[in-house]
Each structure stands twice: as structure tokens, then as C-alpha cells.
Amino acid sequence: MDSNIRCTREQLITLMKVRGREGAAKLGKMFGDASALTEDYLKSSITEGLSGDPDDIAERKRLFGVNVIPEPEAKSFLRLMWEAMQDLTLIILMCSAAVSLILGLTIEIESNGWIEGVAILVSVIVVVLVTAFNDYTKEKQFRGLKNRIKEEQKFAVIRGGTVQQINIAEIVVGDVAQVKYGDLLPADGVVIQSNDLKTDESSLTGESDLIKKGPNNLMLLSGTHVMEGSGKMIVTAVGVNSQSGIIFTLMSGKKDMADDAHDDDDDEDEDLRIEDDTLSGNGEIDIEKPEKKKRLKEKSVLQGKLNKLAILIGKVGLCIAVLSLLVLIVRFCIETYAIGQLPWVPSHSRRFLGFVIIAITVIVVAVPEGLPLAVTISLAYSVKKMMLDNNLVRHLDACETMGNATAICSDKTGTLTTNRMTVVSSYLGKKLYPHDPVINDLSSNYIELLCEGIATNSSYTSKITPPPPENPDQLPGQVGNKTECALLGFVKKFDRNYDDYRKKITEENFLKVYTFNSVRKSMSTAIPKSTGCRIYTKGASEIILKKCSSIINSDGAVHDFSSEERDDLIRSVVESMASNGLRTIGLAYKDIDNYNLVNWEDEESVIDDLTCIGVVGIEDPVRPEVPGAIKQCQSAGIVVRMVTGDNLKTAKSIALKCGIISENDGFIVIEGKDFNRRIRDKHNKISLNLMSKLLPKIRVLARSSPEDKYTLVKGLIQSKNIQDVVAVTGDGTNDGPALKVADVGFAMGIAGTDVAKEASDIILTDDNFRSIVKAVMWGRNVYDSISKFLQFQLTVNVTAVITSFIGAASIQASPLKAVQLLWVNLIMDTFASLALATELPSPDLLNRKPYGRNKALISRTMTKNIVGHCLYQLTVLFLIIFYGEVLFDIKEGRANETAHSLVPTKHFTMVFNTFVQMQIFNEINARKIHGERNVLQGILKNPIFLIIFFGTIAVQVVLVEAGGIAFHCLPLDLDLWLWCIFFGAGELVWGVMLSYIPSYKLPKSWRFGTKPVEYPISEPDSVPDNRARVIISFRCCI
Known part of the structure; x- marks a missing residue:
């Protein structure tokens, strides 16, 4: 244990109170930079993290506190x-x-x-x-339930040079934590590496725009959400000393003062928030407003x-x-x-x-x-x-609301499918391989290009773990993003180790990362090369192929890629794979001679004129129990709809296997952009009348964005001739709006982000659709x-x-x-x-x-x-x-x-x-x-x-x-x-x-009690602290 920690709790709290350029300047004045703060003052390591020595951890808890915000005292029996x-x-x-x-x-x-x-x-x-x-x-x-939720909250930190998932209560000042898209930050920290990292700080500051983190804005605050990108931070404040902890302490200890302050700030708050969009009198919905707002939610x-x-x-x-x-x-x-x-x-x-x-x-x-x-x-x-049926209920009234559910809008990946992904088909070197590729057909340069692109252009938290020694016949584990895990497993088929590429090119070497999100539907990473830099890109095959102007063949030679060839490739390869239920991922790259002249903010010009490496087809089998569960739902009078980002043919194939649709049943399988076009009137406003005619026929929404999902759910609830009670599943950060507007929101316990879980009513601990049927x-x-x-x-x-x-x-x-x-x-x-x-x-x-x-x-x-x-x-x-x-x-x-x-x-x-x-x-x-x-x-x-x-x-x-x-x-x-x-x-x-x-x-x-009394309840879009919350929401008015 190195006990020569050279900063105090008070200094770190003072540092975290300042943000933006002023915060970066204060960091430089007090400690030099983030690296010096980590290595010299907190005696940690940017690459190795803390050693994990129990004495060192105990000393840090003594000096800087524990990452626990005390619960309000339980009411006594006399009270x-x-x-x-x-x-x-x-x-x-x-x-x-x-x-x-x-x-x-x-x-x-x-x-x-x-x-x-x-x-x-x-x-x-x-x-x-x-x-x-x-x-x-x-x-x-319910205190026991709350404690169980807390115990299940894990976060990734580096200790002893390895990434470990530890309980958030065990995080200490000096830990190097990995942050990624969808995380709810459990402590305050300073950015030491950022890959297009953006956070939502509206819960603490009221700022509705996403805050980009980098050299000019280094402070990460507990209780805020990571909305884009990834990176690392050095933890500087935990528990009651973090910014959300300080606010909670003030609210608990000085409630009257807080109430007065709240009253004074009412007008300001109104300016900061945008009211929930609702149907206007002429039957229109305007969903194109920012989602950072105060929501109104009906009683159950x-x-x-x-x-x-x-x-x-x-x-x-x-x-x-x-x-x-x-x-x-x-x-x-x-x-x-x-x-x-x-x-x-x-x-x-x-x-x-x-x-x-x-x-x-x-x-x-x-x-x-x-x-x-x-x-x-x-x-x-x-x-x-x-709980025994894998449903962790966060909001009690969601339990009985599920009894009224008439519609379920379900994700595909992980809910209807196993979320165990494998590359089963590929198009490489201008040749289609229905099964495993033939290595001898491909040159070593081509294989190096393919494997390096996959290994580096994916989150480094995604990895393949070997089977446990006691059960060597078990399949290797997949940690992190399952699509990336499938690609990493594909690298192993070429007798290559993706870790070798990552050790050679660390995240600190990246010049730029365009992380995956629902809008770009791709991920790109720029890495330095001796002659300049190379950008690797992967994503939805149709989108990637449209940005390719050339294609590389098996011997490494690059050829022009005409629009006719591209259309033929999409038709003969992509659509063929999709018809078999495979998710298709396009792989491409681009070399740049002088990256110092590149305007990295102009993503459209940077990620263009690419060279196609190939297309892979990833299989995610339907869970064996799902068709029976969907049949049960249909017998129970519940309409199941699938909402997915996959293309139309893949979505239709999976929907047929699941039993959501059958051949020639007359129901519609539609893409998000077509759905959006058909529900808008001549003024480009969403029309309730048009939506009411279309929604009863829709069973599958493919290539959909979170906004499409939100519109679908809200339309089902508000449509006058439907008025469904809607349950929705979601796993991504951008699923938050749909989860909140739904009568019951289900978040994935395994694949779900912290943001999705925070917005949900019930967490599916096994990510299984059958558990929804039990609910x-x-x-x-x-x-x-x-x-x-x-x-x-x-x-x-x-x-x-x-x-x-x-x-x-x-x-x-x-x-x-x-x-x-x-x-x-x-x-x-x-x-x-x-x-x-x-x-x-x-x-x-x-x-x-x-x-x-x-x-x-x-x-x-x-x-x-x-x-x-x-x-x-x-x-x-x-x-x-x-x-x-x-x-x-x-x-x-x-x-x-x-x-x-x-x-x-x-x-x-x-x-x-x-x-x-x-x-x-x-x-x-x-x-x-x-x-x-x-x-x-x-x-x-x-x-x-x-x-x-x-x-x-x-x-x-x-x-x-x-x-x-x-x-x-x-x-x-x-x-x-x-x-x-x-x-x-x-x-x-x-x-x-x-x-x-x-x-x-x-x-x-x-008959009595046909319509409920509507009591709008103000529900904030996010929660100002990172503690697990169980909201007991029963109100009876006499």
C-alpha cells in the first residue's frame, strides 16, 4: 500500500464544484492535469488502476469516505x-x-x-x-427489495491491470473507472480518456443539452447519464462527498431550507424544462421536441x-x-x-x-x-x-397495470432471441461463404486488415472469456456488446487473438471514435499508422455499403465499387442473409495521409469514400420458449409487436419464427421511415386519425429509431379507437422516452443500460420474453x-x-x-x-x-x-x-x-x-x-x-x-x-x-368504475442521485 496520497477530501470536493473551462483551469492550477492527479496525488495508475490491496482500499475509505448515501432512518413502530x-x-x-x-x-x-x-x-x-x-x-x-437492487448494481473499474465489475458501494477515490454509453455514474470523477463522451447532466444542473467531455470539460458527476461514447475517469469523490450526495444530504438534513430554495427556483425550473408533448386539439402529436423535460404520467x-x-x-x-x-x-x-x-x-x-x-x-x-x-x-x-419469476418490480403499481395490458411492444435482441450471437455466414474478398470462410482463399494482408479492424473498432469492454476449468465443454462467455462479441469470435476463426491487436493499439492511441448510436447506426475508430491514419467502420450493412466507393478483394487489391455492383451485393448477399433471419454487418475502412488536416467534427465527410472489406451475417437464434409464450399472449388477447433496428427481411424472418405474424395473415411489417411517412399529414405533423387507421395492422416495426418506438407507444395509448394499455421492453439509453410513456416499461437486467433501468417499472433479470408473460x-x-x-x-x-x-x-x-x-x-x-x-x-x-x-x-x-x-x-x-x-x-x-x-x-x-x-x-x-x-x-x-x-x-x-x-x-x-x-x-x-x-x-x-379518475403526476425525466429507488405508489382518495 502506498500511503503517500498527496491531496485531501476537501481539495477534491472543491475541485468538483467547478465545471467547464473553469474546472479544467482549476485542475491545472491545483494538480497539473488529470494524469498528474491520478499518478502523483492519488497514487493510482491510468493503465493499471489501483492495486486492489485491501489495506489500501480501507485507507482510501477512511480518508475519502465510502460510496454509500445513508438511507433515511426507518420509521419506528411507535411512529x-x-x-x-x-x-x-x-x-x-x-x-x-x-x-x-x-x-x-x-x-x-x-x-x-x-x-x-x-x-x-x-x-x-x-x-x-x-x-x-x-x-x-x-x-x-421494501427496504429489503431496495437493498437487493443496490447489491446488483455493478460498475467497471481497473484494478491490478484487469477490468473488474465491482459493486458500486466498493468504489473508492483513486479507482480508474471505465464509463460507456448508457451508464449511470456512481461517483464523481475527472476524465482521463474520452471517446466522443457525452453526458446528460440535466438532473443536477438543469442543462438540457448533452455535455461533451474532453480537454475543456473534464468533470463527470455522479447521478448523471452517459448518453454517447466511452472513456475512463479517475474517481475523485464518493458517497455524501459527491455532487449528488451533497444535494441529497442538504435535502435530508435541511428540508425546510431546500423547500424554500425550491420555491424560489420554480420560475427558473419552468424555463429549463419543456412540457410533455400531448395530442393537440386537432389530433396532432408533435414528438420532435427535446426529451429532457418534466413528464406527466397518469395514475395506474x-x-x-x-x-x-x-x-x-x-x-x-x-x-x-x-x-x-x-x-x-x-x-x-x-x-x-x-x-x-x-x-x-x-x-x-x-x-x-x-x-x-x-x-x-x-x-x-x-x-x-x-x-x-x-x-x-x-x-x-x-x-x-x-422475483422468483425473474421480474424485479421497481414501481409497485406496474404490477397490477400488467393485468390490464392489451399490447406488448418487444425488442428483438435478447428478449425474443438468445442474445448469443455468432457469425455464421460472410462475404469476404468478393466471395460468399455460407458457412466458415476458407482461410487459404484470403491473403495474410487481407486477414490482418479484417482482424485489426474488428479488434480495434469495438468497445474494449467487449470480450470473449474462456469456459471455466471445471466445465471445459461449455461455450466461451460473451461479455459486453454481443454483436461485437460475435465479431471477436469471428477473429478467432482466423487463428488470430484480438487482444494482441488491442495491446498494440490501446484506447489512448485512438485519434477519434464515432461511437454507435441509433442515428448513425455505425461505429468508426481512427487509429494512427506510420503513413497517416486509418479509419475502421462497421455498422448496418446497407448504410456502410452506400458510403463505399471501392472494395478490396481476397489478395488485398482495391477495385472500384460501382452503384450497380453495390445494389447487386445488397440484393444477392445482404437480403439473402436477412431472409434467413441473420443480422448483417458491413465492414469498411479508409486511409488518410495527413490526419492533422482532418476536420473530425465533419463526420459526414470523414466517414465517406470508404473501401468495403466485407459483410458478415450474424445469427441470434430465437429462444425456444418464445413461440409458446407469444401464443399464450395471443390467447390472452394481448397483441405482441416487435420493434427492432434490424432490416425488414431479418425482422420479418424472426417474427415468423416467433409466431408474431404468419404467412398471408394481412398484418403489416413496416420500416421506421415508412411508418413515419404514413402517419404524417400534409403539414408533416403526426396525425392521430392516420395513426389510428395504421396501428391495428402493424405487427413489426423494422429499422426503427427510439423516436419511432416512442411514437408507436404513445399512439397506441392515445388513439381513441384503440386506447391500449401498453407494455414496452427496452435496453438502450434512447429507449428511456418509450419506457417512460408506456403504461409499463420493462428494462433488460442483463443487456440493459443503467439509463433504461432507471426509466423502467420492471426489470427482467433474465432478459426473457417468457418472464413478461408471467408478469x-x-x-x-x-x-x-x-x-x-x-x-x-x-x-x-x-x-x-x-x-x-x-x-x-x-x-x-x-x-x-x-x-x-x-x-x-x-x-x-x-x-x-x-x-x-x-x-x-x-x-x-x-x-x-x-x-x-x-x-x-x-x-x-x-x-x-x-x-x-x-x-x-x-x-x-x-x-x-x-x-x-x-x-x-x-x-x-x-x-x-x-x-x-x-x-x-x-x-x-x-x-x-x-x-x-x-x-x-x-x-x-x-x-x-x-x-x-x-x-x-x-x-x-x-x-x-x-x-x-x-x-x-x-x-x-x-x-x-x-x-x-x-x-x-x-x-x-x-x-x-x-x-x-x-x-x-x-x-x-x-x-x-x-x-x-x-x-x-x-x-x-x-357495471361500475368504467373509467379511472385521471390525476397527472409530475415525474422528472431523471433522478438526481444514483441510489436504487423503490417507489411505492398507492394513493386512495376518500
Whole structure:
């Protein structure tokens, strides 16, 4: 370990605060240059990096800090309890209980007058404890998920002369890090080598243009995105000392100050950002605006519908509660003061308090505050299980949105194909080789030219690794860009080692690099030669060949390359390879005598007048499981579209193999430029009407740019006659806009860039299309689970509210007491959420059409079940309330209730017990929402449901037999218990009878929640820090 580090943490932080030319000047003044900073001050090496010595790494962590930004402190259980107590209905209940307790202790009507107040308080405490416990376990689970995402974040650094992928938390000051297109920078640093390196710093500085990094702008900042090029940097600040870390610390430690600053900067921010382009009134889309902007994103489909429904139910419950309160007060006043002519006495205050408590309990039962819990439990459970199916969910609401998906726009490479690329055909030296080339046909000069061009004109992070010693028969590993790996593997076929060329020509020797991007669709590298320089170029074969004016034959002689020869080559070689599903890559070069006279900024003139070396055909086989998965999607009513940069013939061949299209099916395979032409009107604006006519026919978009992909996705979502719920896959940096505008964005966990992952909702850890199908299944299961809970809860709500209201109007008291309804509320909210939201998905979920964007949240079948079961339950309850003493030979208890006596009766204990038993058995019915008759199917596969079912029965037995005055219960005889269970079990028989009523004959007005409430949410285009983020996005408005 070399402990002679000659700079301090403070000096490096000061350096990184200055940017541009000023920053370069400050670097020169403080340290000389980037090389001196690396070698002399930080005691690292530009070529070898740090030694990797553990003592040296530990010392650097001590001196400069660790690359970790501390998490906000987790909420304590007491804090969560306090937050749970902020619920308005619980506050009112606690106040009412306190008043009841005071009156019970001070006004001696009955010796046990204080018990009701205590019972309500105890019930509220139980509700608070359960809510806090659920929040605590939920937060713990998602902190674990966040930590897992962090653990999987790796970055490339050079240590001991070798490139290593290390966890970002292990990066230290002095590390030499390799940066490339698509990276999210995990630390601050100074550029020590740049190959056309450009970054997006809008998340930190608000600057919307890409910043070119080079001699005049050397500072790389953590939390910013590498949008183009590659290079190296020396790490100068990590963790809380990095620029994003400093901002995060200020936001966490001085929130009020930050808020004030934010308010002051509002106007400036508006100038810096361009609003999201939306459809104009005349049906046009203008997508030709910069993508660095503030986005507006709708709430998820299900959440919007739930919000609308919750608002409606809350209003109805409030109205009935107020009406109940008015009826009780008016009737009592008329009977007591007008008819009975009785004077006011203090004990009457207790009666009025009882009326208020009845009204509050109606609200408690009516308001579906259990919906957020049901959604959270269902999502949390599903997210945990989805990890096992290779879906890492970043945004929770994406899980249930996938259940509504009607369209999937999928990449080809790595998602539909194996992403294991191999050169299987080639055109070299003006000769076509359908298989491996014959080495003896080619001169050594030609082979040297070909191999040097491939080895140097590719990212040096792309490489072939040998099979592990324990499994020598395994295929060599491919690290980095798989297309480049295929070409590097092709070099080995000529008995050459690409590493030999790279050692001779290091990246520091490059004169200029034009890195690959979606616009140029090629990569070019200029390397010095003894007589000048040579530029090697590779890329899409049609594009490269059009820039060639000559061609080299097998003996190394260069000949003119006419347009007729070029067209013939494209037709006979390129199109032939593409028809077999091969990706074709053109290889070319150009020699320049005096590179000092070259204007490297004029790329068009530099990369022109090339000499064609050859064309290779790269095979990327379709994953064997993909055709079956796509067939499953089609059976599930989901349209799968392929979006690829490959040419039309390659794309069509792969689409046929995958089953996305079939011969003569009438669907369109179209290129991006043709797609763009056909959706624009005479003013060159994108027309919604033209798009709506074209989109239903498109199945494959070939030679597409990220802008084409964005337009396709946005059109599918906004088209009035389609309004698809769209899932999109992406792996590149420029896929960010499409991933963000989609309802659900899938990023590739293996091949995806950090930028794509940051823009996504779900990360596919295996880059496999089959995992998307599993996400659809889980999403539909979440949607169904919440619908099951909704069906169950609304049945309880309606029955309890009507029972309480009729009771208030007829016997001046609710047949169900406040403390009893709190227990029922606990059954509905927590226990039913757990029981119904943890059902495992079945393959049958993929045998029906998707719900889509405008499908009713409550279907006609569900409404039939809710109304039908409410009628059954109300009939049973009113029979017991008004005729119980006749039917069951028990003492009549209505007079006792009217007098508001605290002494319980068997009559109304039976009302309470029967009500609960009916809910418990109806929970079984609620497991099915599509009219199935066998509600017991699969029940043994859900142990959580069984535990809750029998556990609830057990607790109910205890409450009835031992609850006493606190729960307003008297122990029941065996025959009464059997009657209660009989009425409860009758729910199962009644449910089967309801299933015979055809739902399609019911009026369409029986559907509710057809359209979501739209709440635009401001979502920034990028995130100002590099920490993994899990956004829990559930909002329920009551």
C-alpha cells in the first residue's frame, strides 16, 4: 500500500464544484492535469488502476469516505402507530369513547356505564396496532427489495491491470473507472480518456443539452447519464462527498431550507424544462421536441378506478350516517320532549352521544379504508413472488397495470432471441461463404486488415472469456456488446487473438471514435499508422455499403465499387442473409495521409469514400420458449409487436419464427421511415386519425429509431379507437422516452443500460420474453385479488349500513354496536385482505381477454353477487331482529336496545353472531368473481386463507362466549349456535343459486368504475442521485 496520497477530501470536493473551462483551469492550477492527479496525488495508475490491496482500499475509505448515501432512518413502530391514529374516523371514535367513558363514570345510570367507552378504546388500539404492524412489515420488505437492487448494481473499474465489475458501494477515490454509453455514474470523477463522451447532466444542473467531455470539460458527476461514447475517469469523490450526495444530504438534513430554495427556483425550473408533448386539439402529436423535460404520467388504471369508487362510497356512507343521526335525534326529541313532555336531564347527553357513535360506526363501516391495505398486501405479496419469476418490480403499481395490458411492444435482441450471437455466414474478398470462410482463399494482408479492424473498432469492454476449468465443454462467455462479441469470435476463426491487436493499439492511441448510436447506426475508430491514419467502420450493412466507393478483394487489391455492383451485393448477399433471419454487418475502412488536416467534427465527410472489406451475417437464434409464450399472449388477447433496428427481411424472418405474424395473415411489417411517412399529414405533423387507421395492422416495426418506438407507444395509448394499455421492453439509453410513456416499461437486467433501468417499472433479470408473460399472469391475479376483496367488502358495507340505518329508524339503536362493527371492520380490512389478496395465480388467467383501460372495475357478475348476497343477509338479519323471539324461542331484546341498556341480550347477540358467520362463509364465495360455481376449487392451495378462515371463527366464538358487556354479547346455547352457522353456511348454497342467473342479461348500468379518475403526476425525466429507488405508489382518495 502506498500511503503517500498527496491531496485531501476537501481539495477534491472543491475541485468538483467547478465545471467547464473553469474546472479544467482549476485542475491545472491545483494538480497539473488529470494524469498528474491520478499518478502523483492519488497514487493510482491510468493503465493499471489501483492495486486492489485491501489495506489500501480501507485507507482510501477512511480518508475519502465510502460510496454509500445513508438511507433515511426507518420509521419506528411507535411512529407508525401514531400515523395510524391520524385516521379521522378513529380520532372521532376515540373522542366519542373518551366522552362515553367520562359520562359513564360521572353520571350513574348503570354501574357498568364505563365499559362501552373502554371497549371502543381497546378496539381502536387493536386496529391501530394491526395497521402499524402491516405498515412496519411492508416497509421492512421494501427496504429489503431496495437493498437487493443496490447489491446488483455493478460498475467497471481497473484494478491490478484487469477490468473488474465491482459493486458500486466498493468504489473508492483513486479507482480508474471505465464509463460507456448508457451508464449511470456512481461517483464523481475527472476524465482521463474520452471517446466522443457525452453526458446528460440535466438532473443536477438543469442543462438540457448533452455535455461533451474532453480537454475543456473534464468533470463527470455522479447521478448523471452517459448518453454517447466511452472513456475512463479517475474517481475523485464518493458517497455524501459527491455532487449528488451533497444535494441529497442538504435535502435530508435541511428540508425546510431546500423547500424554500425550491420555491424560489420554480420560475427558473419552468424555463429549463419543456412540457410533455400531448395530442393537440386537432389530433396532432408533435414528438420532435427535446426529451429532457418534466413528464406527466397518469395514475395506474386500477388506482384511478379505485379512487373514483372510494369517493362515491365515502359520500354515500356519509349521507346515510348523517341521515341516521338526524332520524335518531329528531325521533328522540319528538318522543321525549314533544310527546312525553319530559324535561332535560344530564342522562340524555348519553343518549345523544350514543346517536353520534352510531353515525360514526356507519361511516367506519361504509368507508372502504381497507382498499389501500388490500392493494398493498396484494402487490407486496405479488412482488415478492415475481422475483422468483425473474421480474424485479421497481414501481409497485406496474404490477397490477400488467393485468390490464392489451399490447406488448418487444425488442428483438435478447428478449425474443438468445442474445448469443455468432457469425455464421460472410462475404469476404468478393466471395460468399455460407458457412466458415476458407482461410487459404484470403491473403495474410487481407486477414490482418479484417482482424485489426474488428479488434480495434469495438468497445474494449467487449470480450470473449474462456469456459471455466471445471466445465471445459461449455461455450466461451460473451461479455459486453454481443454483436461485437460475435465479431471477436469471428477473429478467432482466423487463428488470430484480438487482444494482441488491442495491446498494440490501446484506447489512448485512438485519434477519434464515432461511437454507435441509433442515428448513425455505425461505429468508426481512427487509429494512427506510420503513413497517416486509418479509419475502421462497421455498422448496418446497407448504410456502410452506400458510403463505399471501392472494395478490396481476397489478395488485398482495391477495385472500384460501382452503384450497380453495390445494389447487386445488397440484393444477392445482404437480403439473402436477412431472409434467413441473420443480422448483417458491413465492414469498411479508409486511409488518410495527413490526419492533422482532418476536420473530425465533419463526420459526414470523414466517414465517406470508404473501401468495403466485407459483410458478415450474424445469427441470434430465437429462444425456444418464445413461440409458446407469444401464443399464450395471443390467447390472452394481448397483441405482441416487435420493434427492432434490424432490416425488414431479418425482422420479418424472426417474427415468423416467433409466431408474431404468419404467412398471408394481412398484418403489416413496416420500416421506421415508412411508418413515419404514413402517419404524417400534409403539414408533416403526426396525425392521430392516420395513426389510428395504421396501428391495428402493424405487427413489426423494422429499422426503427427510439423516436419511432416512442411514437408507436404513445399512439397506441392515445388513439381513441384503440386506447391500449401498453407494455414496452427496452435496453438502450434512447429507449428511456418509450419506457417512460408506456403504461409499463420493462428494462433488460442483463443487456440493459443503467439509463433504461432507471426509466423502467420492471426489470427482467433474465432478459426473457417468457418472464413478461408471467408478469401478465401476476398482474391479472392482482387485479382479480383486489376485485375479490372489493366484492366481499361491498357486501359487508351495504349490509351493515342498511342494518344500522333501519335499526336506527325503527328501534332507535343500531343492532350492531360500535365495538362489534370495529371487529367486523377488522375482519373486512386486515384479515380479508390477507385471505383474498394472497391467492396464487393459475394459468387459467391467460385464457381470457384483458380488462383494458375502460373495463368496469365492478362487473355485472360482481354486482349480481353483491346485490344477491346483501338481499340474503338482510333478509336473515331482519327476520332475527323483528321475529327472532318467535322463531328461536328467545327473550325479545328490541326494548332493551331502544332503552340503550348496556346489558346484552341473546337476541341481539344472535344478530351479531349470524352477521359475522355470514361474512366468514361469504369470504369463500368472494374467491370467485367470474361466475364460477365451484367456489372451493383451489382453496387447499392457499394456507393463509384457511388459517384466517378458521382463526376468525375461533375468535368469534371467544367474543360471543366471553366478550360479555365489552362486546355486548351473552353466551349462546348450542341450538342458537347451530342456527347461526346454518345461516352462515347458507351463503354457499345461495352463491351457487346466484351463479345460475346469467350476467349478460343484466343491464349494462350494473357495471361500475368504467373509467379511472385521471390525476397527472409530475415525474422528472431523471433522478438526481444514483441510489436504487423503490417507489411505492398507492394513493386512495376518500
